[in-house]
Amino acid sequence: MRKTKKISQTHSKLYFLILIIFPLVFGSCRLFDKDIRQDKHIVSFKHQMGRVADSLDTPAERINALKTILENIEADEDLITPRKKNKLLIEANFYLSNEYFNVKNYKKAIECTDIAIGLDTTDATGYYNRGSIYQSIGDDSLAMRDYTQAIRLNNNYADAYYNRGIIYEVGGECEKALEDYNRAIKEEPKNVADIYNNRGNIYLSMKDTSKALSDYSRVLEIDTANINAYTNRAEIYILRQEFDKALDDCNKGLILDPENIRLYYKRAAIYERKNEYDEAIADYEKVLDLDRHDLYKARIKTKESIRKLKILARKR
Structure with missing residues (x-):
């Protein structure tokens, strides 16, 4: 009888454990299924974004497609992890910003990067992208601010150093430009x-x-x-x-x-220094032939060089 009672107690314990463990296992399986479903949706959205540029011909079509993708990401209830959802939204906004930039709608391009930065203020890429837009439209002060912030967040950001170096160079701050170029080169971009x-x-x-x-x-x-x-x-x-x-x-x-005018002009000057006047004249004449923009002062200087060289050539 004791033996039978002992077996009965063991069965009771097993039954109790099953009652506790089964819901946990079943629940974890459901969570796993949700994670898998979320990852599938993420891959699908990334694939859609990547195909927009290749499959649609006009900027308007690409912009509308990316807007639709953004709306679908926002509405997708299977994207259960806010961080992963935000990363998708950031990526889609970068794509959309690039399309607006290509059609010179800089205001909209900046708005898209603003949204991306708002979703993750610690992502250096957003500041770099916005800085690139500001630099393209000639607003170097705002570009400088964004590049500097990108570098604060990622001190190995070679492109940010390079673009900021260009701004320093244009502004005549050669030492600062050199520092940024040196830092960019170190990263071997x-x-x-x-x-x-x-x-x-x-x-x-x-x-x-x-x-x-x-x-x-x-x-x-x-x-x-x-x-x-x-x-x-x-x-x-x-x-x-x-x-x-x-x-x-x-x-x-x-x-x-x-058809490189600068090289013909430079080569003509070299021939002139080497006293090879016929070759110099030929290159200066090529400069005149290629000078479709009719750069008046340069043309006069070139013509004067030709006239002088023809006199020198006759004296030989």
């Missing part, structure tokens, strides 16, 4: 060649031709098709009176861009 080129420009303006030459050469190691670097390095070689090297850079640049 995709556009590092552009940063080296800009830093080279600052060194050139500061008459530090050695550092400028080093930066332009670094650009060409990274990007052998960079026209600006060939043009700028040719200028350094001219200043150093290394005319053959300057000529070589001009020739390489003109192979890549046969």
